[in-house]
Amino acid sequence: MIATGSSSFELAGSYLLKDILAFDRVRSSKKLSDLVTLLAFQIGSEVSFNELATQPALNVRTVQHYLDLLEKSFVVFRLGGLSRNLRKEVTRSSKYYFYDNGIRNAVIAQFNRLDRRNDIGQLWENFMVAERLKQLAYTSDHANFYFWRTYDQQEIDWVEERGEELRGLEFKWTRPNKLAAPKAWQSTYLGSAYAVITPEDYQDLLLEALPQAQPAP
DSSP states (O other), rough: OOOOOOHHHHHHHHHHHHHHHHHHHOOHHHHHHHHHHHHHHHTTTTBOOOHHTTTTTOOOHHHHHHHHHHHHHSEEEEEEEESOTTTTTSSSSSEESOOOOOOHHHHOOOOOGGGOOOOOHHHHHHHHHHHHHHHHHHTOOOOOEEEEBBSSSSSSEEEEEEEEEEEEEEEOOOOOOOOOOHHHHHHHTTTTTEEOOOOOTTTHHHOOOOOOOOOOO
16 A cells, blocks of 8 residues: 555655665754755756755755765765856756655655646656666666756756767657757757657667667758
8 A cells, every 4th residue: 555645755754864864964854854855846957056955944065965965875866967168058057866756756745646647747757867877877888967958948858978979868758749959959069869758669768779860950
C-alpha cells in the first residue's frame, strides 16, 4: 500500500535525512526537509541559491552546504549550463534533479495517476535526465553534460559534449508540432545534432540507438 498525504512526506523525509544527518552535522532537519521540497517543485527550472535560502530562512552558504550533502547522498544531482562564450547564454545558474522520481513524488506527497497530474512534463524530464546520466555512467561514456538556455528563453534540456561534438536533446511528454532546434542553437553550433525524445522513442535513446537529427542548415 502506498502512503499518502503527510505520512508519505514523513516516511520519505525520514529515509532521506537519516543518511544525511549521519553523514554530517545538520542543525535543522526541518529546514533541510523544506529545502528538498523546494527542489522537488523546481524540477527543470534554474535554481537561485538566494531564493532557496529565503523560504527556509537559511543563509546562502548553508543552502550550498545542504545541496552538497544532498548530492553526496545521491538524492539529487546538479546540471550546469553550457556556454562557449556566447554572451547571451545563461551559464551561472544550475538545475537540480532527483535520482528517483518516486522520492520526488513522496517528498511532495503526490501520487495521482499521470492523467491527473499537472507536472507530467517535469516528471518526464527528470526521468529522462536521470536515466541518461545513469546510462552514461554505466557505459563509462565520458561525455560532459549540461542544459542550455539563452536570456531570450531559447533552451534545450540536455546537451552532451564530446570534444567538439555537441548533441542536444529535448525531452517532451507529447511530441510537438515543430521538431527543429532553437534558432540560436542552429546558428551558434553549426552541425550539432538535435533530437526531441518522447515516450514513443525514449527506449532507442536508452539503448544507445539515438535518433540522428539532421545538421542545422
